[in-house]
Amino acid sequence: MTALMTASPRVGRRGFLQGMAASAASLTIGFHLPAKAAGPAAATDGALVNAWLRIGPDGFVTVLSNVSELGQGTSSAIAQVLADELDLDWSRVGTAHAPVEAPYFNPLIQQYAVWGSTGMSTQFEALRKVGAQARAMLVQAAAARWTVAPESCATRDGAVVHDASGRSLGYGDLAVEAAKLTPPAEPALKPKEQWRYIGKGMPRLDLPAKVDGSAVFGVDVALEGLRVATIRQAPVFGGRLLSVDEGPALAVKGVEKVVRLPDAVAVVARGYWQAHKGIEALSPVWDTGDNPKLDSAGVSARLHAALEAGEAKTFPRRDQDPAAQEAATKQALDTAATRFTRTYEAPFLHHATLEPMNGTARMTADGGVELWLPTQNQSQGRLAIAAALGIPAEKVTIHTTLIGGGFGRRIEVDYGVQAALIAKAAGVPVKLIWSREEDTGHGFYRPAAVARVTAGLDADRTLKGMVFEAAAPGLFPYSELGKVERNRTMPVEFTGLMYALRLPYAVGAYRAAYARTDVGVRCGFWRSVGDSQNAFFVESFIDELAVEAGADPVDYRRRLLAQAPRELGVLDAVAAASGWGAALPKGVHRGIALSRSNGSSSAMVIEIGVDGTAVTLRKVWFAIDCGLCVNPDSVKRQIEGGVIFGLTAAMTGKITVAGGAVEQGNFHDVPLMTMAGAPAFAVMVLETGGRMGGVGEEGVAAAAPALANALFRATGNRYRSLPLIDHGFTFAG
Amino acid sequence: MAYTLTVNGRRRTVDVDGDTPLLWVLRDELGLTGTKFGCGAGLCGACTVHLDGTATRSCTVPVEAAAGTAVTTIEALSPDRSHPVQVAWLAEQVPQCGYCQSGMIMAAAALLKETPKPTEAEIDAAITNLCRCGTYPRVKQAILRAAAGA
Incomplete structure (x- = not known):
């Protein structure tokens, strides 16, 4: 617990420089951009503020990260940026989670949260300034002590040095004095040529604790008097708890309490196993309403019907209103020599984080609650928990733990709300841990989707125009993030059209239309969100057009990318690296696809071996242009992981519904790729120096279409629905 | 009892x-x-x-x-992260979220004790732990590194 507690020092809400209350010998620097609003009541829409750092008397620097560490390595990347500006010694730097306070709100979303691969890209410049300000203050403190001009001092490896006199003072000796100084408004930033850490594969600071078992994830939280709870939620979507006989659970040794929630029952016990036995002993009675009629075939039929009935509405674009888009595409398609239409489909998908949903809550003496949560959505979590308990948000304190995988699932805070309600009802601190089966059955799933894509082609197969129409459930009605977006800048849900809203390709007149078709299945943000299905649809379709045109799929894409230099760059990079076009051994085939999101552009070639229906993933070449890159090695690992995530979904991923409930339970029916099935990788991070984009989600979207396109080359058949095992394929490993 | x-x-x-x-x-x-x-x-x-x-x-x-x-x-496994598998894990910067890694490392350590110089196929067969972050390529590299004594 020590690590968690020290990770949550207090900071002034206005973000002013403030000494640590507990330790006079440390420097706490909080910086912020001009505040829109500040103060306790404005904690969720307050200042646009950035990171800060703590310098101990021994000179050890703790960087407080406002980005939940889900495995993406952003906490270390933040430290890299600050370490460069401050000239720190990397071996004397650590990270901790910043508390949930306004100074740490992400400048783009004005929330304490991370999503959309924005942890670094939205904060990079502000972080540099934070570091440069701190450096200037440390220099000023040393110069004052030596009575020399600050300009005559330099900084080196965590110390201020005065080369003229050979003097040196470690930051730890200067922190207290520096903390009393006013941060300069516009400190000089270190020029790019002098960067030592940014752009380098620095070892991640969170990894040592992840190889010796000392890392504290949500499930590992320990508190005095802590009890463990587990939960059984209404299996049918929208179900409510009618009644439950507590007796059988209370008869289990170690079980202390049964707690009823509106849609669930929880058992509180001395440990997880007793709670598990208690929950297994219960026979809750659920009110399921009409929802048992819901099944996957019905969902699919409903999505197809939505498109057939013309429910898809053209999404407004800044440069063209829907009516103009419709007129332009109609004209293009009407005057084309032929129309080419294909329909694609994708299933619901689950996040399947290895760490099941969990949360720890302790009621406080003042009627508030303190929680330890593996969450990436602290701001919304606090509001949701406050609302559930009927207390002001200020009385909800969230400590962020390490997170055993997120992929979008930790945007939701259902487990945090439950933990708070159970702790309150039980009157003891409670750590709620879901079983794997509960985790699988109560996700916020990537929506199932159907898309119909139509192209108008001239006699010479030139593209005249294209229409993309998709039907899929929305995320906004269900997701905590949706609740924010819905109320903020996005009056119309766009998630169902991501990647398809603006194509990188020049396809002539174009429009994208979306029929948000809510079917009663709880949906949410899944790594790469709408790109995950729409890149499959679009990139499969482009591949089909290449075939129609009798063109090589790389050449065909290249022709359509004349106005998209970043996409052209990554396409050319993977084509060159993979030796695209060279003769391949018998039974070996390749496919290609692009993707573009979060300000980054990607291209992927996959090489597969096919023997009948048995498929082996041989190698992946992947090029990403994410602009300026803080840690290229870390980016490569994110891409490898993202590609494996996307390939896993393409091969075997699906959540199906029968009788209103999810059919899958544990990993036996949610198969994940294993080491034996993983391909070799060659990932290229293109150093174009452009605007910084995201990297956490960027490996995912191109994986499915690249694989399906390779299978087309292998078999001559188009696979227009996922997962591919449903077409009879088996995958090695 | x-x-x-x-x-x-x-x-x-x-x-x-x-x-x-x-x-x-x-x-x-x-x-x-x-x-x-x-x-x-x-x-x-x-x-x-x-x-x-x-x-x-x-x-x-x-x-x-x-x-x-x-x-x-x-x-x-070691008092100070000095087991060859832990050393290799850090050298290859294997973990992402890290949640599966304790199990991965224990499986890898057992494999290397039994088979000090495993082939890639032997690694594939022995290490069937699931990793949702997709660290498999790095896990394999780290095991090969540990086996090589590097």
């Missing part, structure tokens, strides 16, 4: 039901939380420990079956 087993070199006695999985004895009774809960069904390997030297998924071993054995968890 009371069960006695040796955990990380120390004799420990716990008073739990005999069907309590070793995983929950380690985590809830002994406070050794480096061993993770992923599935409770022996499918993911996040709970892998060494039972008398053999890589074992502790979520499916009832404590009554583990009594009298010697259990090693990630916390005691």
Whole structure:
């Protein structure tokens, strides 16, 4: 617990420089951009503020990260940026989670949260300034002590040095004095040529604790008097708890309490196993309403019907209103020599984080609650928990733990709300841990989707125009993030059209239309969100057009990318690296696809071996242009992981519904790729120096279409629905 | 009822039901939380420990079956992250979220003890732990690095 507690020092809400209350010998620097609003009541829409750092008397620097560490390595990347500006010694730097306070709100979303691969890209410049300000203050403190001009001092490896006199003072000796100084408004930033850490594969600071078992994830939280709870939620979507006989659970040794929630029952016990036995002993009675009629075939039929009935509405674009888009595409398609239409489909998908949903809550003496949560959505979590308990948000304190995988699932805070309600009802601190089966059955799933894509082609197969129409459930009605977006800048849900809203390709007149078709299945943000299905649809379709045109799929894409230099760059990079076009051994085939999101552009070639229906993933070449890159090695690992995530979904991923409930339970029916099935990788991070984009989600979207396109080359058949095992394929490993 | 087993070199006695999985004895009774809960069904390997030297998924071993054995968890693989597998893991920067990595490392350490120079195929066959972050290419590299003594 020590690590968690020290990770949550207090900071002034206005973000002013403030000494640590507990330790006079440390420097706490909080910086912020001009505040829109500040103060306790404005904690969720307050200042646009950035990171800060703590310098101990021994000179050890703790960087407080406002980005939940889900495995993406952003906490270390933040430290890299600050370490460069401050000239720190990397071996004397650590990270901790910043508390949930306004100074740490992400400048783009004005929330304490991370999503959309924005942890670094939205904060990079502000972080540099934070570091440069701190450096200037440390220099000023040393110069004052030596009575020399600050300009005559330099900084080196965590110390201020005065080369003229050979003097040196470690930051730890200067922190207290520096903390009393006013941060300069516009400190000089270190020029790019002098960067030592940014752009380098620095070892991640969170990894040592992840190889010796000392890392504290949500499930590992320990508190005095802590009890463990587990939960059984209404299996049918929208179900409510009618009644439950507590007796059988209370008869289990170690079980202390049964707690009823509106849609669930929880058992509180001395440990997880007793709670598990208690929950297994219960026979809750659920009110399921009409929802048992819901099944996957019905969902699919409903999505197809939505498109057939013309429910898809053209999404407004800044440069063209829907009516103009419709007129332009109609004209293009009407005057084309032929129309080419294909329909694609994708299933619901689950996040399947290895760490099941969990949360720890302790009621406080003042009627508030303190929680330890593996969450990436602290701001919304606090509001949701406050609302559930009927207390002001200020009385909800969230400590962020390490997170055993997120992929979008930790945007939701259902487990945090439950933990708070159970702790309150039980009157003891409670750590709620879901079983794997509960985790699988109560996700916020990537929506199932159907898309119909139509192209108008001239006699010479030139593209005249294209229409993309998709039907899929929305995320906004269900997701905590949706609740924010819905109320903020996005009056119309766009998630169902991501990647398809603006194509990188020049396809002539174009429009994208979306029929948000809510079917009663709880949906949410899944790594790469709408790109995950729409890149499959679009990139499969482009591949089909290449075939129609009798063109090589790389050449065909290249022709359509004349106005998209970043996409052209990554396409050319993977084509060159993979030796695209060279003769391949018998039974070996390749496919290609692009993707573009979060300000980054990607291209992927996959090489597969096919023997009948048995498929082996041989190698992946992947090029990403994410602009300026803080840690290229870390980016490569994110891409490898993202590609494996996307390939896993393409091969075997699906959540199906029968009788209103999810059919899958544990990993036996949610198969994940294993080491034996993983391909070799060659990932290229293109150093174009452009605007910084995201990297956490960027490996995912191109994986499915690249694989399906390779299978087309292998078999001559188009696979227009996922997962591919449903077409009879088996995958090695 | 009371069960006695040796955990990380120390004799420990716990008073739990005999069907309590070793995983929950380690985590809830002994406070050794480096061993993770992923599935409770022996499918993911996040709970892998060494039972008398053999890589074992502790979520499916009832404590009554583990009594009298010697259990090693990630916390005691080495006192200072100096086990060759841990060294290789950091050199290759393997973990992402890190949740599966205790189990991966314990599985890898057991593999290398049995097969000091495994082929890639032997690694594929032996390491069936699930990693949702997709660290497999790095896991394999790290095992090969540890085997090479680099």
